[in-house]
Structures are given as C-alpha cells and as structure tokens.
Amino acid sequence: MRMKRLESLREAMAEKGLDAFFLGQRENILYLTGFSGSTAGLYVTEENAFLLVDSRYEEQAKAECPDADVVLVSRPYEIGKIADGEKRVGFEEDVLTYEVYHLLRDEAADAEFVPAAALPRQLRTIKDEDELVQIETAVKIADSAFHHILPFIKEGVYEIDIANELDFYMRKQGAGGPSFDFIVAGGERSALPHGVAGKNKLKAHEPVLMDYGCVYQHYCSDMTRTVFLGDPGEEARALYQIVKEGQKRGHANCLCGKPISFAETAVRSYFSSCEVESFFGHSLGHGVGLEIHEAPAVNAKNEERFRNGMVYTVEPGVYIPGACGVRIEDMAVMTYQGPRILTESPKELIIL
16 A cells, blocks of 8 residues: 555656655655654655664664665755755655755755645545545544543533543543544633633533544544533524534535535535624634645635545534634545545534
8 A cells, every 4th residue: 555655656756747755744754654753754766765764763664664765864854875866856845944955955966856745745635445444443433432521511520621531531442642632612612713621610501612533543533512511592502503504514515526615615605694604714624634634625715626535524613702602523535426424423402
C-alpha cells in the first residue's frame, strides 16, 4: 500500500515537472512511508524514497519503513548527501519554515525549490480501504463514548470532568488519545463555537454541547452532540430542530460528482428562511484523516467536487450569544451512491 502511495506521488511529481520532493510534515511522511516518529525528513525521487532520521529513530525507521531507504543524519533537512543533481524539488510551502527553506537551498544549491504542498494533500484526500478501517474504528469509539457519558451529565458537574471522562473512556476502548482539545460547553457557553471545557458547572434546563473525538492507529474521529439537562424551553427546542433539519439538508446535498459548495449553500439557505443564518459563523465541515482538519474544506467557497473516498464532517451550528448554542456533527465517507454517514449516535433531542 505504501509503495502504491509513493508511486501516486511520483506520478503527480512528473505531471508538475518535479525531479524530487522534500517532505517534512509528520502526517505526510507517515502516510507515504509508515514512519510514526515525530521528527524526520523524506526525499522522494523517481527511483528512491530516502527517509532522513537521527540516531533516536534509526531502528524504528528500519522496522516501520521497508519501502524507504533510511539515512542517518543530524538534522532531517540534510539532503546534501543524497541529492543527486535534481533540478526541480517540490516542498510543502504551508508547513516549511523560512529557516529550513534556506537550509535546504544550502544543501542543494543547484536545485530550484518549487512550492507543491497540494500534491500530497490531494493524495491524502481520497482514503483507501486500510485508512477507512482505522477511521471507522475511531468513529465507533467516539459513538460508544456518547452513550457512556450521558449518565455523567448532571447538575453541578464540571465541564472539564465530562471532557476527562470522555478521554479516559475512549482510551480504555483502544484510542491512542484525543484528536483535539474537547469542547464541552454548558449554558450560555454553548454559544461559543470553540468553548473548550473548563471549570464551569452544568446547570439545570441548559444545553450541554460536546465536540470530541479520538485517535485510533493515527486516524482521527470528530463528532458533536448537544443535549439538554432538563427541559430547556420552547425556544431552545425549536432551535435544536432547526439545526437538526439543517444538518439533514447538508447531508442530502453531499453527492459524488457535485460541487462541495452546494452542501453549505443549502444549509445557509434553510437557516436564512428560519432567520438564524447570521448566527452560523463557521464552515459546514472539513476533511478528517491523519489530521483532524484536512482537505476537503466543506464550505461555500470550495469549487472542488465530491469524490469517492473523501471523508468529511457535516456540522452546522447556530449560536445565540447570551442564550444557547446547538451544533450537531457527523462524519461521513463519500461513495458513488452518495454519502455513507459513519457517526451513529442518536440525533433526536435528548433531555436528561
């Protein structure tokens, strides 16, 4: 599988007229070689894939990366000993620091370094069967955590305690850790789209918004559910149904071969008819894989089309300052027949 990925990168390099590609982003190196260490460089040519590691990772790299030539270096950008006259070398302009860029140029002074971060990013956008197995397992663990956490949501409990219990439970189910800093926001704080869990106590008749996920075998999951600790009142109930319907329309407009922008446009149109569109301030969704946020961006500005194998979220939210916020988020994989929604946790209004 790794060899196939490397060959796909080489084909993309050839189309762009690149003789080599230097990669430094951990996720790209993991995707192409299987190396799971934190520090490495990868120099891909038409014939070879050189994995540059220091002495801390030499044995690990040899064990994890049978398809790469492991090169021992002091710093992961020391390509001078392996560069062999390549004239055009691609690099990840969105992650490479200015300092390392100039060090690379010193290592291969005769080469032209060409911004080409889109090449590995585009490859990773389409998940293969192996990746989908890991992603679906991460999603199942998060789903299980939702059912586990409901009895813990009680008046007087701290948000941070809910977040910690979610993390602990998912680790016990096999997760390697959280995929991001969990959002657990009760009451008025639910109107903060990124209300990271803190020492706020949950109160009766208020919403509790939980946005969380885990990492399983390097792949991420991401989901959001909003529940209520006691009857929240008519307005909050109505808001929840609006968001739920909005998400349904978002999923319905995610279709293989259709513009990605259609999905957010449909949700915003519906929210506008409900006079809440101005309270939806973020994109409808994002890709998920080795990173919690990766391509494709699921928003009204994305001119790309949905393709078979894309994994992404649909997460509309409406946030009324000083009152409450509601967000519902699922992960889905695009198929030729349409989206297959991976997240299975219930979405009917839950009053605890």
